[in-house]
Amino acid sequence: MPINLIFSTIIFLLTSISTAQDFNTYFAKGSLRIDYIHSATFNDELFSVDNFFHEPFWGGSQLNLIDTFDYGAYKFEVYDSTNNKLIYSRNYSTLCGEWKYTKEAKSLWRSFSESVIMPFPKNTIKLKFYKRLKNMKWELWTKIYVNPKNYMISPTLKTPIKSFKIHDSGDASKKLDIVLIAEGYTQSEIQKFMNDAQRFKDYLLACDPFKQYKSDINIWAIPSVSVESGTDIPGKGIYKNTLFDSHFYTFGTERYLNTTNNIAIRNAAANAPYDQIYILVNTDKYGGAGIYNFYSICTADNKYSDFVFTHEFGHAFAGLADEYYTSEVGVEDFYDLNSEPWEPNITTLVDFNKKWKSMVANSTPIPTPDIEENADILGAFEGGGYIAKGIYRPKHDCSMKSIRYNDFCPVCTKAIIDRIKFYSK
Numbered sequence: 398m399p400i401n402l403i404f405s406t407i408i409f410l411l412t413s414i415s416t417a418q419d420f421n422t423y424f425a426k427g428s429l430r431i432d433y434i435h436s437a438t439f440n441d442e443l444f445s446v447d448n449f450f451h452e453p454f455w456g457g458s459q460l461n462l463i464d465t466f467d468y469g470a471y472k473f474e475v476y477d478s479t480n481n482k483l484i485y486s487r488n489y490s491t492l493c494g495e496w497k498y499t500k501e502a503k504s505l506w507r508s509f510s511e512s513v514i515m516p517f518p519k520n521t522i523k524l525k526f527y528k529r530l531k532n533m534k535w536e537l538w539t540k541i542y543v544n545p546k547n548y549m550i551s552p553t554l555k556t557p558i559k560s561f562k563i564h565d566s567g568d569a570s571k572k573l574d575i576v577l578i579a580e581g582y583t584q585s586e587i588q589k590f591m592n593d594a595q596r597f598k599d600y601l602l603a604c605d606p607f608k609q610y611k612s613d614i615n616i617w618a619i620p621s622v623s624v625e626s627g628t629d630i631p632g633k634g635i636y637k638n639t640l641f642d643s644h645f646y647t648f649g650t651e652r653y654l655n656t657t658n659n660i661a662i663r664n665a666a667a668n669a670p671y672d673q674i675y676i677l678v679n680t681d682k683y684g685g686a687g688i689y690n691f692y693s694i695c696t697a698d699n700k701y702s703d704f705v706f707t708h709e710f711g712h713a714f715a716g717l718a719d720e721y722y723t724s725e726v727g728v729e730d731f732y733d734l735n736s737e738p739w740e741p742n743i744t745t746l747v748d749f750n751k752k753w754k755s756m757v758a759n760s761t762p763i764p765t766p767d768i769e770e771n772a773d774i775l776g777a778f779e780g781g782g783y784i785a786k787g788i789y790r791p792k793h794d795c796s797m798k799s800i801r802y803n804d805f806c807p808v809c810t811k812a813i814i815d816r817i818k819f820y821s822k
Contacts, residue, residue: 420459423477423484424516428455429543429550430667431524432660435493436508442497442528444539447510449550455516456574456670460822462486462516466815468716468739469689470494470529471538473513478521478542485515489690492647492655498728499648510659511691518545533736556621556664561591564598564616569670573820575601576671578619578662580694581627581639581679587620593677593697594618600703601710604803606810606817613821617669628654628678628696640665643678643694647686648727654684654694662692672820673714675706687712704802711797711805715812718743720790720798722780734787741812742797743781744789753791753808767793775807 432447462485464472469488477484493509496502513524522545526538543550566572577597579590594616602611625637629644632651641661647653656662656676666674674692685695687709695705711717718740719726732738737748744752749763757763757775765776772793781790781798791808794801805813 419484420462420516423519424455425519425545426453426455427517428452428457428514429517429545430512430514430663431543432510432512432663434508435491435511436506437493437497437502438506439497439502442493442538444526446541449543449547450555450667451517451545451550451552452514452667453554454569454667454670456569456672457514457516458820458822459516459570461819464488466716466819468741470739472527472529472535473515474525474527475515475518476523476525477518478523481523484518484522487513487515487690489513490688491691492657492688495688495728496648498731500729501648509657512659512663518543521545529739531733531736533733533739554664554667556661556668558619558621558665558668560669561618561620562615562669563594563618564602564611564614566612566615569615571821572613572615573673573817574615574617574669574671575673575675576617576619576666576669577675577677578665579621579623579679580641580643580656580676581623581625581637582620583624583626584622586626586679587622590620590677590679590697591618593679597675597677597697597702597706600706600802604703604707605805606814607707610814610817610821613817615670617671619665619668621665623679627680628682630682641676643676645682645684650725650727652684653686653727654678654682654696655686656694673710675710675713685709687714689713689716701800701802704796704800707802707805708796711809711813715809715816716740717797717809717812718782720781720795722783722785722788724783726783728783732782732784732788738782738788740782742791742795742806742808744777745787746777746789749777753811756807756811764789 430450434445436443470490472488475485527535528538582590623639627637641656642658643656647655676694681698685705687693693709693713761776777789782788792806795806
C-alpha cells in the first residue's frame with residue numbers, strides 16, 4: 398500500500414474513533430426533540446419554546462455530528478455547558494421561512510409549530526439558533542439552555558404506531574433513514590398505504606443516484622390512521638378530517654400540498670429512527686412540497702407521483718432549489734440577486750467559484766446560451782429559482798426544473814451523493 402494512502406487511512410480511523418468517543422461522551426440513548434413556535438412577519442421573527450421530548454430512537458450519524466454544508470434558512474448549534482464545546486449542529490428550513498416572503502406576510506403575523514431533533518444529551522446543553530438574512534449572512538436568533546434531567550422533558554411516545562422496515566441496509570447510525578408516514582388513509586386503507594409505500598420505495602431506489610447507493614439507505618413505513626380518506630382541497634370546498642390536516646392551495650397555489658400540523662407529524666415519525674420524513678397523501682391530485690431538513694410531502698396516486706416524490710425529496714434532503722421560473726408560486730422576492738444563494742444547484746454568478754464552476758468545461762461560455770446545441774452540456778443557463786433573469790441553473794433541463802423522473806443533472810446528482818455519504822459514514 399502506498400505510504401500516503403497508509404497515512405490517510407490512519408488519520409481517517411483516528412478521526413472516526415475520536416468522533417465516536419465524543420458521541421458516547423456527550424450523548425445518551427434516544428433523541429431530544431424540541432418543539433417551538435415560530436412567529437413571523439416579513440420583517441420580524443419570534444421564537445417561543447413549546448415542549449420537550451425524550452424520544453426512543455436516534456437515526457442520525459454518530460460520526461458526522463457537525464453540519465458542514467451551510468445550507469438552509471436556519472441552523473442550531475448544541476454546546477456542552479460543562480466545557481462550551483460544540484457537540485452537534487444542523488441546518489434546516491421551514492414553512493414559516495417561506496411564508497415570510499408571501500404577500501400576506503407584509504400585513505400580518507402568523508405562527509407555525511416547528512421542531513429540532515438532536516441526540517439526547519447527557520449534560521446540560523446550550524443551544525444557539527441562527528436565522529439567515531436575505532444577504533446570506535447568519536444572525537443569532539435566540540439561545541436557550543436545556544437540562545436533560547428536567548422532569549418536563551416527556552419520555553412518552555405520544556402516538557405509538559408499529560413501524561415496518563421496508564428496505565433494510567443495516568444500522569441506523571450508519572445509514573440514511575427515511576420514514577414514510579400515511580396521511581388521509583383510513584383504517585380500512587392501511588394495506589393500500591403499505592402497498593403505496595413499497596411502490597414509492599421502488600421509485601426512489603430506481604432513481605439515480607439513489608439506485609447506486611441503495612445499500613446506504615433504510616426506509617421505514619409508519620401506517621398512521623386518519624378518520625377520513627384524502628386531503629383538503631380548499632379552493633374546491635373539499636375538507637377532510639385527516640391526521641396531519643394536509644391541504645392543497647398552500648399560500649394560494651393550488652398544486653402546493655402541505656401541512657402545518659408539525660406536532661402530529663413528529664409524533665408519528667418518532668416511531669422509527671429517521672433522518673428524513675416523507676408524508677404520503679392518499680389522493681390522485683397533482684401536488685407536493687419539500688422543505689430542507691424539515692419534511693417532504695406528495696400525493697400517492699397521481700400519474701406523475703414518481704417524479705414529484707423524487708423532486709420534492711431533492712429539496713428536503715439535498716437542499717436543491719427549484720430550477721423553473723415560469724410557474725405560479727406564492728412567494729415574492731425570494732432571492733437576493735446580489736448574493737450567492739445557499740442552494741447548491743442555482744447561482745447568481747456572484748461567486749460562481751463556490752458552486753459548480755469546476756465541473757464546467759473551459760470552453761463553455763458563462764452565462765451559457767440556452768440554445769439547442771447546448772441542451773446536453775453543463776453550464777450556467779439563465780432562469781431558475783422562480784425568476785427568469787439573474788439566477789442560473791446548471792443545465793437546460795433537469796428533474797428540478799421539469800416533470801422528468803430520474804433525470805437529475807450532474808450538479809444535483811453530486812449534491813445528493815454528498816448528502817448520502819454524510820449520513821452513511
